[in-house]
Amino acid sequence: MYNLESLSLEDLKNIFEQAKYVADENILLSVFLSLKLKKPLLIEGEPGCGKTEIAKVLSSGLNTELIRLQCYEGLTASETIYEWDYMRQLIEIKIKEAYKDTANLENYIFSEKFLLKRPLLKAILHEGPMPPVLLIDEIDRADEEFEGFLLEFLAEYQVTIPELGTFKAKQEPLVIITSNRTRELGDGLRRRCLYLYIGYPNYEKELKIVKLKVPQLNEKISEQIVKIISKIREMDNILKKPGISETLDLSRAVNVSNLKELNSSTILKYLGCIAKNPDDFSTLLKVDFSSLISEQNK
Amino acid sequence: MNSNKLIVFVLSIARYLRFKGVKVSPMDSVDALRSLMFFENPSRRLIYSVLKTIFVKRYEDYFIFDSLFQLLYNQIFNQQEEGGEEAIIQSLKALDNIIIEQAMESNQDNINLGYKVMYSPYESKSKRELRIQEYKDVIYVRRSLRLLAKLLATYKGLRYESKRKGLIDMRRTYRKNLSYGGDIITLMKKDRKLNKAKILLICDISGSMDDHSEKLFALMYCVANKFHKGSTFCFSTRLLNVSDYLKGCTFERAKENLSEKIDIWKSGTRIGLALSTLVNDYSKFLDQRTIMIIVSDGLDLGDAEILKNSMKEIKRKVKYVVWFNPLADEKDYRPYAIGMRAALDYIDVFAPFSYLWNEKYLRKEIIKQLSNSKSKNILFQAQKELNV
Structure with a gap:
């Protein structure tokens, strides 16, 4: 079990290796500094390149709880902090009335028992040797107002519930914020975070990931898949460029089918793993994969 | 590595980044120095990675940082052996001038509006340099x-508003009926707001x-x-x-x-x-x-x-x-x-x-x-x- 105070860069490297996450120096250093400086880490990058995975790896490696807040349009503060369980409160009132036990009823029904804890409150009330990992996923999908609220939360790590008082985190959660850059985030949020951008991996890194995640796959086929995917990424007319997750999907699909060799017709069969919209699908149907493969073989 | 020179380097790069429009706060400089203290005798590569993580908050700013880091690192650490403190100050001054000149050049307003505005159906391929304009x-x-x-809202968002028809709003029902001692007499309803x-x-x-x-x-x-x-x-x-x-x-x-x-x-x-x-x-x-x-x-x-x-x-x-x-x-x-x-x-x-x-x-x-x-x-x- 690791201790945050004495955690070294080498320990962090081991954690990522154990989780089969190929992390380069930049990723390791950003996570390390975020843990040491106790600052949230804002990770931006292309979809499917392993942003969310970092939080998962961290929570499993540090043996602590992962609390996930998935952002979406219209998300409000109350949905992320707490809500009262009105149904249970009403039933409780009825039961108490039936037993004629209404003394101190108000305090009772507004106690923690009837509090529905949402992710931010959960992160604050977390008890354990290690602080929890709070993953605020796809912050760019939430409204700017929510971003403003989050600033306040990240500065103080405390929440006030009028009926119960103020709760302050005993241990500041390890916060990972991810964004797909569908909109520009405010300067305030950026200023409070450390920043990491994860782009598409280079050939060597991607091959390493495929070998690690799909070890049963023939080495030659792995190389072919990685090369084909990187060629597709270079195409200008592809709207949604394939990320690492698409590479892994294709590798797993090929592996499950027990293919010994990759050719043009087999790639076309698995196009659904790479193309995620009709335009890309029709563009890729026109690509001459056989020449790509023969080029690689040479 | 001389820690005084490292401090000069961190503060200088923070200053130049600010000059180039990258928002670096004094707290970021403190964080950068604190971070470098976690490592004994940090290499050039490590200093680069640490400062990039702390100072850069946008993908677009990576490129500004890269060019400045290279320029400044060479100026400060390579001059150190040759001429000492005085040489560093001189080279920083020279660098100041280069950066100011670059900034002046990029801000020059060169829009020429001396033509007559009229209709034309023909295509002319031309690019437009947009002037510095306030946000x-x-x-x-x-x-x-x-x-x-x-x-002109066309669809319902995720927020609710009270309505006569729709889902039961437990929160408002509960509060409304508190005056009847908790007995549910009036049901309050809610529905998604048409605001998107x-x-x-x-x-x-x-x-x-x-x-x-x-x-x-x-x-x-x-x-x-x-x-x-x-x-x-x-x-x-x-x-x-x-x-x-x-x-x-x-x-x-x-x-x-x-x-x-x-x-x-x-x-x-x-x-x-x-x-x-x-x-x-x-x-x-x-x-x-x-x-x-x-x-x-x-x-x-x-x-x-x-x-x-x-x-x-x-x-x-x-x-x-x-x-x-x-x-x-x-x-x-x-x-x-x-x-x-x-x-x-x-x-x-x-x-x-x-x-x-x-x-x-x-x-x-x-x-x-x-x-x-x-x-x-x-x-x-x-x-x-x-x-x-």
């Missing part, structure tokens, strides 16, 4: 667009609209970045989808993208062709949740029939068509240009372009045009006059 425009136009989306709209912006960037390029840019940036479901197109002789050049970019970066990548600025006007491209190639953007905003002066002498058919098809597919015309800012303006005349029947709201920066007037105009008192508005009057 304030984006803030103002955002307010107006939000108002417009709210007034998908905005599709089509901007005319032809030569006749060139005076308004800066405002158009602010509008395009705002729609692409401040609305979840906003799409931005611009046209002159062709229609281009520019959302990807604007989305997720800083204001400056987006400006650079549009200046560099769009080659139809100040070209001729073919509104009909542009709108028919929209109908044929980008039909997925047109649905009953969409408010289509067109910003154009309507000066198109092309085939009015194509424009009319396209507008008809667009009107059928989208919920509202709103047209902002810069010429309508003039008091005596009447929409008699061929383009405008062909489109008139299919426009729900027609307003002067400047109203996009004036929330109060825009609200009045939208309410007026959507209410029964249509006779008061410019659109209705023009239609009537044309019929006569």
Whole structure:
């Protein structure tokens, strides 16, 4: 079990290796500094390149709880902090009335028992040797107002519930914020975070990931898949460029089918793993994969 | 490595980054120094990675950081052995001059407006260097667009409001019935609020609209970045989808993208062709949740029939068509240009372009045009006059 105070860069490297996450120096250093400086880490990058995975790896490696807040349009503060369980409160009132036990009823029904804890409150009330990992996923999908609220939360790590008082985190959660850059985030949020951008991996890194995640796959086929995917990424007319997750999907699909060799017709069969919209699908149907493969073989 | 030199280096790079427009706070410098203290004798590569993580908050700023790091590292650490403290100070001064010169050059205003604004149907490939412009425009136009989306809302958001029909609102039911001792007598209901709209912006960037390029840019940036479901197109002789050049970019970066990548600025006007491209190639953007905003002066002498058919098809597919015309800012303006005349029947709201920066007037105009008192508005009057 690791201790945050004495955690070294080498320990962090081991954690990522154990989780089969190929992390380069930049990723390791950003996570390390975020843990040491106790600052949230804002990770931006292309979809499917392993942003969310970092939080998962961290929570499993540090043996602590992962609390996930998935952002979406219209998300409000109350949905992320707490809500009262009105149904249970009403039933409780009825039961108490039936037993004629209404003394101190108000305090009772507004106690923690009837509090529905949402992710931010959960992160604050977390008890354990290690602080929890709070993953605020796809912050760019939430409204700017929510971003403003989050600033306040990240500065103080405390929440006030009028009926119960103020709760302050005993241990500041390890916060990972991810964004797909569908909109520009405010300067305030950026200023409070450390920043990491994860782009598409280079050939060597991607091959390493495929070998690690799909070890049963023939080495030659792995190389072919990685090369084909990187060629597709270079195409200008592809709207949604394939990320690492698409590479892994294709590798797993090929592996499950027990293919010994990759050719043009087999790639076309698995196009659904790479193309995620009709335009890309029709563009890729026109690509001459056989020449790509023969080029690689040479 | 000499720790004093390292401190000088960290503070210098923070200062130069600020000068280059990267927002680095004094706390960031403190964090950077604290972080470097975690490592004994950090290598150049490690210093680079640590400072990049702490100082850079945007992907676009990575490139500024990279070039500055290289420049400064060589200046400070290589000069150290040769000339000591004095040499470092001298080299930093020299560096100051280089950076100031670079900044001055990039800010030079070289827009030449000495040409006559007129209609042309021909394409001329030209790029447009957008001037430094205040971000304030984006803030103002955002307010107006939000108002417009709210007034013409096309679909329900995730927020609730109390309604007579809908789901049971437990919170309000509970609070309402507290006065009856907790017995449920009145049920309160809630339903999703109709407060969202998908905005599709089509901007005319032809030569006749060139005076308004800066405002158009602010509008395009705002729609692409401040609305979840906003799409931005611009046209002159062709229609281009520019959302990807604007989305997720800083204001400056987006400006650079549009200046560099769009080659139809100040070209001729073919509104009909542009709108028919929209109908044929980008039909997925047109649905009953969409408010289509067109910003154009309507000066198109092309085939009015194509424009009319396209507008008809667009009107059928989208919920509202709103047209902002810069010429309508003039008091005596009447929409008699061929383009405008062909489109008139299919426009729900027609307003002067400047109203996009004036929330109060825009609200009045939208309410007026959507209410029964249509006779008061410019659109209705023009239609009537044309019929006569």
